[in-house]
Amino acid sequence: MLSLSERDFQRLVNFVKTNYGINLEHKQQLIAGRLSNVITSMGYNTFSEYIDHILSRKSPEDIEIMLNKLTTNYTYFMREEAHFDYFRTTVLPWLEQTKKNRVLSIWSAGCSSGQEPYTLSMILKDYFGSKTGMWDTRVLATDISQNVLDTAAAAEYEEESLRNLPAGWKGKYFRKSSKPGFYTVADCIKSNVIFRRFNLMEPIRFKLQFDVIFCRNVMIYFDQPTKEALVKRFYDSTVPGGYLFIGHSESLPKSNIDYKYVIPAAYRK
Numbered sequence: 001m002l003s004l005s006e007r008d009f010q011r012l013v014n015f016v017k018t019n020y021g022i023n024l025e026h027k028q029q030l031i032a033g034r035l036s037n038v039i040t041s042m043g044y045n046t047f048s049e050y051i052d053h054i055l056s057r058k059s060p061e062d063i064e065i066m067l068n069k070l071t072t073n074y075t076y077f078m079r080e081e082a083h084f085d086y087f088r089t090t091v092l093p094w095l096e097q098t099k100k101n102r103v104l105s106i107w108s109a110g111c112s113s114g115q116e117p118y119t120l121s122m123i124l125k126d127y128f129g130s131k132t133g134m135w136d137t138r139v140l141a142t143d144i145s146q147n148v149l150d151t152a153a154a155a156e157y158e159e160e161s162l163r164n165l166p167a168g169w170k171g172k173y174f175r176k177s178s179k180p181g182f183y184t185v186a187d188c189i190k191s192n193v194i195f196r197r198f199n200l201m202e203p204i205r206f207k208l209q210f211d212v213i214f215c216r217n218v219m220i221y222f223d224q225p226t227k228e229a230l231v232k233r234f235y236d237s238t239v240p241g242g243y244l245f246i247g248h249s250e251s252l253p254k255s256n257i258d259y260k261y262v263i264p265a266a267y268r269k
């Protein structure tokens with residue numbers, strides 16, 4: 001493993017925090033461990049040379065590779081299931097009643113390898129059933145890491161990872177992949193999710209305001225001011241009455257936020 005001096009560590013920490021919101025202040029070992037091989041395979045001998053190269057911003061591809069290595073993408077189907085129950089039993093009936101134009105606007109922000117937006121897409125399909133065609137239920141799914149977005153778009157998951165889904169969904173919403181032991185998300189679920197690369201540090205400029213934003217287990221890597229600024233941007237991009245879901249291990253400061261608490265880790269405008 002290459003050695004990472006305190007000065008180089010701080011340079012990289014500042015760059016990643018300022019541009020991508022991710023706080024790596026206590027992750028010196030993780031950085032050294034995850035980047036050493038990348039650095040040597042690129043032909044650099046030291047962290048110093050590599051960090052000079054990254055900070056020069058000459059190669060967006062190399063910044064991308066670095067972010068792919070440093071972000072933590074752990075996720076699974078039906079994660080924090082209470083949110084999905086609430087979405088189905090409270091949020092969707094509200095939307096069904098109030099959205100006269102039948103266009104929903106749902107965002108999975110920090111979607112990782114797709115399990116969260118595909119879970120939402122399956123719930124939507126299940127909820128609207130034969131009325132699905134009368135509604136626009138597309139889910140926007142964004143992440144900063146192109147690696148995870150490519151995995152999400154491939155939509156192939158190990159059979160074992162489908163175990164948390166309700167009985168019958170494997171048969172209804174997946175088909176066996178040509179890869180042994182893997183299943184592929186069915187087209188009717190897949191085509192309802194739009195994947196895009198988006199850095200949550202940037203201004204939110206999507207066409208519609210959102211009815212529901214899921215941004216779960218993403219802000220754990222952000223410091224307090226970054227988190228508060230992002231929640232403010234989310235609030236401005238939410239329709240009146242719309243919802244924000246965050247991870248159960250995350251919290252929003254009670255002061256400084258305009259959303260109202262509804263259930264653990266879920267808020268309403």
Ligand SMILES: C[S@@+](CC[C@H](N)C(=O)[O-])C[C@H]1O[C@@H](n2cnc3c(N)ncnc32)[C@H](O)[C@@H]1O
Nearest residue numbers: 020071074075110112144145199200216217218
């Ligand atoms: C642990 S995953 C969460 C996945 C899913 N939301 C869940 O709860 O299971 C966190 C994701 O946030 C993404 N992420 C981190 N910083 C980001 C940023 N500044 N902009 C967009 N996505 C970011 C990471 O790439 C990663 O895929």
